[in-house]
Each structure stands twice: as C-alpha cells, then as structure tokens.
Amino acid sequence: MSKKTIAVLGGTGNLGHALAWRWARAGYPVIIGSRTAEKAAAAAAQINARTGLQSATGTDNRAAVASAAIVVLAVPYAAHRDTLETVLPALSGQIVVDTTVPLRPPKVSTVQLPAEGSAAVQTQACVAGRARVAAAFHNVAAGLLDTEAEIHCDVLVTADDVEARKEVMQLAEDAGCHALNAGVLANAAASEALTSVLIHINKTYKSGHAGIRITGL
Amino acid sequence: MSKKTIAVLGGTGNLGHALAWRWARAGYPVIIGSRTAEKAAAAAAQINARTGLQSATGTDNRAAVASAAIVVLAVPYAAHRDTLETVLPALSGQIVVDTTVPLRPPKVSTVQLPAEGSAAVQTQACVAGRARVAAAFHNVAAGLLDTEAEIHCDVLVTADDVEARKEVMQLAEDAGCHALNAGVLANAAASEALTSVLIHINKTYKSGHAGIRITGL
Numbered sequence: 524m525s526k527k528t529i530a531v532l533g534g535t536g537n538l539g540h541a542l543a544w545r546w547a548r549a550g551y552p553v554i555i556g557s558r559t560a561e562k563a564a565a566a567a568a569q570i571n572a573r574t575g576l577q578s579a580t581g582t583d584n585r586a587a588v589a590s591a592a593i594v595v596l597a598v599p600y601a602a603h604r605d606t607l608e609t610v611l612p613a614l615s616g617q618i619v620v621d622t623t624v625p626l627r628p629p630k631v632s633t634v635q636l637p638a639e640g641s642a643a644v645q646t647q648a649c650v651a652g653r654a655r656v657a658a659a660f661h662n663v664a665a666g667l668l669d670t671e672a673e674i675h676c677d678v679l680v681t682a683d684d685v686e687a688r689k690e691v692m693q694l695a696e697d698a699g700c701h702a703l704n705a706g707v708l709a710n711a712a713a714s715e716a717l718t719s720v721l722i723h724i725n726k727t728y729k730s731g732h733a734g735i736r737i738t739g740l
Numbered sequence: 741m742s743k744k745t746i747a748v749l750g751g752t753g754n755l756g757h758a759l760a761w762r763w764a765r766a767g768y769p770v771i772i773g774s775r776t777a778e779k780a781a782a783a784a785a786q787i788n789a790r791t792g793l794q795s796a797t798g799t800d801n802r803a804a805v806a807s808a809a810i811v812v813l814a815v816p817y818a819a820h821r822d823t824l825e826t827v828l829p830a831l832s833g834q835i836v837v838d839t840t841v842p843l844r845p846p847k848v849s850t851v852q853l854p855a856e857g858s859a860a861v862q863t864q865a866c867v868a869g870r871a872r873v874a875a876a877f878h879n880v881a882a883g884l885l886d887t888e889a890e891i892h893c894d895v896l897v898t899a900d901d902v903e904a905r906k907e908v909m910q911l912a913e914d915a916g917c918h919a920l921n922a923g924v925l926a927n928a929a930a931s932e933a934l935t936s937v938l939i940h941i942n943k944t945y946k947s948g949h950a951g952i953r954i955t956g957l
Contacts, residue, residue: 632923633924633926634857634926634929635926636853640853667956675955675956676955679937703941704945705937705941706849706850706936706937707850709850709851709852710937710940712851712929713851713930713933713934713936714937716927716929716930717934719923719927719930720922720923720927720930723921723922723923724920724921724922724923727921728920728957730957733954733956733957734955734956735952735954735955736953737938737941737952737953738950738953739881739892739893739948739949740941740945
C-alpha cells in the first residue's frame with residue numbers, strides 16, 4: 524500500500540522541518556507548506572539532499588493542503604489562526620495534526636492555555652467538520668528530532684476520531700517516536716501545557732531536551 | 741532542627757492517607773484532618789499502628805490547620821472550595837500544598853480544567869494572601885504511595901513563592917518521590933490535566949499506576 528501524502532505547514536520551521544525529514548526518510552511523500560512557495564521549495568530541496576530521495580516538494584500552504592491526505596500544522600501560535608483560515612477552503616476530509624503549543628512570549632515557561640482549553644480545540648472549532656483533528660508532538664524537542672538521535676520522549680496523541688488517532692500514532696512511530704493513545708482532543712491541554720513546564724525545566728536544570736515518558740506501563 | 745507539623749486535609753482518603761503515612765514514617769508530626777474528628781482520629785491510629793510511632797493525631801479540618809505549618813489539601817474536587825472556606829479563618833502564613841485534580845465525573849479521563857486555569861490557582865485566589873500555595877502530587881498513584889514500592893513517577897512541584905516551592909520539593913523527597921521544580925503555580929494546569937490523560941492510559945493500556953517521568957535531564 525502506498526503511503527499517504529503529508530503536508531507540513533510551517534515546514535520551514537524547526538519542528539516542521541525535522542518531522543518532514545523523518546517522514547520523507549520513512550518513505551512518505553512530503554509537501555512542505557509555507558507562506559512563500561520559494562522558501563518551501565528550498566526547504567524541500569534540503570530534505571531531498573539529506574535523504575537522497577526526491578520525495579519532498581514545496582509550495583504555499585493552501586496548495587500543500589489541497590494535495591495532501593494528512594496536514595501537519597507546525598506554525599507558531601501567533602500564526603495559528605491565520606494559517607488555518609488560509610487553508611480552510613482546501614480542507615475536505617484530511618486529518619489535521621496540530622502540533623501547536625499556545626506559548627505567549629515573553630512568558631513561555633508559564634502555562635497560558637486559551638479560554639477554549641487548548642490550541643487543538645481552537646483548531647477543531649475553526650475547521651468545523653472539514654477535517655478530523657488530532658494533536659501530537661508538543662513535547663518532543665525539535666533539536667532532537669532533527670538528528671539521528673533515539674527519541675526518549677513519548678508522543679501523546681489525542682483526537683476525538685478514533686481512526687485519526689490511530690493513524691497519527693502510526694505517523695509518530697514512523698517518525699521514530701513512541702506514541703501513546705492519550706484520549707480525546709480536549710486532552711491536548713495536558714501536552715500543550717506540559718511544554719511550558721519543559722521549557723522551565725530546561726532552564727532550571729540546564730537541559731536542552733527535556734521530554735516526558737509515561738511510567739508504570 | 742525539628743520537623744514542621746503537616747496537616748493533611750482529606751487524610752482519610754486514599755492519597756491523603758498514603759502521604760500522611762509516608763511523612764509520619766519520615767519523622768514528621770502529622771495531623772489528619774477530616775470533616776469529622778472521629779474519622780480523622782481513627783485514620784491517625786491506623787498510621788501510628790503502621791509506623792510504630794505516635795506521631796499522627798486526628799481532628800477536624802479547621803483545628804488541624806490551626807496547629808500546622810504545612811497544610812496538604814487532599815480532598816476530592818467536589819469538596820475543594822467548601823474545605824478551603826471552612827479552614828480559611830485558621831490560615832495565617834502556612835504553606836498550602838494543593839494536590840487537587842479538577843476531575844468532573846463521569847468524564848474523569850477527559851481534561852476539564854476550570855476557567856481560572858487550574859484548581860491550584862482557584863485555591864490561591866481563595867486563600868488570598870493568608871497562605872503561600874504550592875501544588876504537587878497530582879500524578880502519583882495513591883495505590884503505589886500506600887506501599888513500600890519505589891515511586892517511578894516524578895512529582896512536579898509548582899508555586900509562585902520560591903521558598904514554598906523548595907520546601908514542598910523537600911516534602912516530596914521525604915515521601916520517597918523524586919521532585920522537580922516545575923515553575924509558577926499556573927503551571928499546575930499541566931500536572932492537573934495530565935491526571936486525566938493518565939486515567940485514560942491506565943484504562944487503555946490496562947495499567948493501574950501510570951505516571952510520568954521527565955526525560956533528557
């Protein structure tokens with residue numbers, strides 16, 4: 524069975540780029556999305572050079588979404604709503620994987636969840652039935668994902684749609700991570716909030732790559 | 741230096757009882773608080789029988805608070821506000837350690853944080869300067885704490901007051917847990933939310949004692 528095409532919006536940023544590279548390496552066709560198609564194409568070329576494959580392409584965010592079955596949202600929180608509104612007309616049944624952490628600079632080590640409960644729930648309200656929304660990858664350090672390093676951080680995957688949750692857990696595994704079923708989309712509040720705690724811990728304990736692991740399983 | 745007296749409100753419940761026993765064993769004078777002094781006294785007698793010490797006593801919640809330097813709030817969320825209001829007149833400079841997880845049955849495996857952001861922040865608003873509030877112990881399984889088992893779950897400790905945070909980290913270590921400085925009190929949202937995820941994971945992966953560990957340190 525051929526692998527589904529993954530669009531990574533914000534694929535020129537640290538997390539998006541690292542995930543796109545890992546999926547390209549695992550044999551997925553990857554489309555890098557960006558506000559400017561040129562930057563996206565340059566990022567795709569970098570990934571192809573690194574994998575030795577020609578499986579990554581780059582284009583603007585909306586065109587990327589139109590050609591993909593999986594849409595990974597990896598833009599900063601400040602660009603979250605705008606990006607969603609831009610791609611909305613191109614959404615029709617895809618799975619949207621929201622990686623957004625609602626950080627509000629300068630207090631990035633303080634949890635400041637939105638009134639809706641989480642960025643993921645905001646996304647679900649915004650796409651309003653045009654796509655199934657899952658959330659994941661909030662706690663994995665992009666700097667680690669971008670290397671050959673083994674990932675010791677569990678990926679908590681949440682979604683209301685059970686099939687979407689399963690597919691995204693598989694995507695996380697294919698990116699070399701250990702995925703866990705963390706329940707309904709509202710539970711993304713936990714992993715989104717944890718990121719500020721990890722930022723605080725990185726600063727306090729002089730680590731660069733704090734993550735989490737579920738114990739007792 | 742003699743150890744500070746710890747009042748455990750809800751010390752007749754699973755988590756409170758287990759913590760009180762661990763602290764009694766570690767040499768702390770412990771006062772079990774309950775709505776009824778008789779139940780509290782019975783729980784204290786159990787703890788004394790188990791430790792072989794006479795360091796635990798039991799009384800009603802307000803009297804317990806009046807005699808303690810540390811007040812641990814370990815009541816169900818439904819009793820959270822009432823308990824705080826009952827003991828409010830007895831608060832004057834103590835450290836309040838809030839262990840409350842804002843679970844709303846029947847959906848206990850769905851994150852449902854209060855509008856204020858967390859139970860801990862609600863507590864801080866309620867005590868309004870009469871005590872310094874810290875939050876901890878949301879993710880440790882009471883069933884494990886109540887045994888001699890080694891605890892593999894990290895305890896995330898949050899507080900705005902840096903000294904209170906440090907003291908509560910020491911209390912967690914003295915209860916046989918590994919404590920981590922998790923930042924300001926607002927960050928309790930992360931550990932409170934995580935509990936619903938852990939309940940979901942316990943159910944999904946047939947575990948009884950899922951916990952978390954911070955990796956990458």
